[in-house]
Amino acid sequence: MASICSAALSGCRSLAPAIALVLALGGCTTGIQFAGGDKEGGGDAPPTEKITEQLIDSERRAYVDQARQDLTPLIVPNPSPYTIGQGDVLSIVVWDHPELAGGGMTTATAAADTGTIAPNVIPPGFAVDHLGRIQFPLIGLQHVEGQTEEQARTMLTKKLARYIAQPSVTLRVQSYRSKRVYIDGEVKAPGLQAINDIPMTLVEALNRAGGMLPSADQSRIVIERGPRRYQINLRELVQKGVNPGSMLLAHGDVVRVHSRDESKVFVSGEVVTPRALTMHNGRLTLNEALGESGGVSPLSGDARQIYVVRKTPERTRVFQLDARASGALAMAESFELRPKDVVYVAASPLANWNRHLSLLFPGALTSAVGVTTRP
Known part of the structure; x- marks a missing residue:
């Protein structure tokens, strides 16, 4: 020891x-x-x-001071009606005058019979050209870009009244191809989304893309509009009383939903x-x-x-x-x-x-x- x-x-x-x-x-x-x-x-x-x-x-x-930014350009409580743009295809019907439908009506009928339209085929109707015009029987080239459906219908009715007594015209946008936004990031279906007669708000765009994935960071949604970048934090917007459904997107906007892993x-x-x-x-x-x-x-x-x-x-x-x-x-x-x-x-x-x-x-x-x- x-x-x-x-x-x-x-x-x-x-x-x-x-x-x-x-x-x-x-x-x-x-x-x-x-x-x-x-x-x-x-x-x-x-x-x-x-x-x-x-x-x-x-x-x-x-x-708070650093995150503060002017979101006024995005917030539109009462969106304006859809306006016709270049590339849109219009469906125009003059009642009791089927001959004014031109060749588009025949194509439309054939498509309705088969139930399908082949890829790369222009939808039936009157396409708006690069100058914002359509070619319509009797009245020729007419500028419709920037007009609502109601404004374009009123204009065609007045023009056709010179040749037809009390014409009854129905006009609607058949294919929306002039305005679109791009959705990228943590959503189920990223890609292009066409703007139609339903206002393309931020919430609408995300829903059309299938919604956000579980990995999405709701505090880091970026809207790029030209040279401007807007950082969107959905949680803070709701806390401040701002409705994301009032944030209206415009043609060419890019929406990116970042991942939480970042x-x-x-x-x-x-x-x-x-x-x-x-x-x-x-x-x-x-x-x-x-x-x-x-x-x-x-x-x-x-x-x-x-x-x-x-x-x-x-x-x-x-x-x-x-x-x-x-x-x-x-x-x-x-x-x-x-x-x-x-x-x-x-x-x-x-x-x-x-x-x-x-x-x-x-x-x-x-x-x-x-x-x-x-x-």
Whole structure:
């Protein structure tokens, strides 16, 4: 027994200088470290900002100001009727005068008999040419682009009245081919959608595309109109009382629904399960991120040193939360994360000490302890 104790004591004595060195090193390496971050050597390291109620309010106001944009060009509560455009095909019937239907009526009848229209075949009717005109019997070329069905019908009736007594004209758009929008991204059926007599609102366009997929991020819908880009957050619109059904799309608009996988938050360090988390339609709090990662590791994590690293176009920002402080849980629930944020939990001083000792003398401390516990 005496020999075992003397061996253990001699092992501990041999480790004493190294343990003292490791303790000194461990006290200097807690928390997040940045190159050039020492007080004497330079100012490359970003300052650490404590997460407080004041900072949370400031960040919320800054985010609202940054996200604010003028959506007035998109919001049209009372859409105008559809106007005829180049490429549209019109069905025009002059009652009691079937001869004025031209060759289109024969084609229409044949198509009705077979029930199908072959691909690349122009639908029967009167096509609007590149100058916005149609060729109609008796009255020749007539400009109809930009007119509603009712306006075009009134115009043709007046023109035909010179040749026919009290003409009765029926006009409607048979094939909508002049205006379209493109739907892309996380929808069931991406592609072109023709604008017809039903107003093409944002909700209508998404529904025609089969609806959004479960992977769609409803907070990141982009509408591109020429050089302008509008960022649409459906959740915030509803909260502000804006009806997405009043957002009218125009010819040439491109609607892109982004994926939730593009807006991830990364949780690393001393947590139970380090992982990448997808945001919930643009929203994820610090408390939720820690909870979905299993929380701070009870064996090695330092609850006083929870960091959020955020890369902005101007600089890198580092926020710190002391989870042991009063009201810390409420602040963690109120602190909104942003896409690509990195949540890092630092190791406790004891965990750092153990790791440094294991790196310098792998297995030495275990051997010394094993000697004392060996029967």
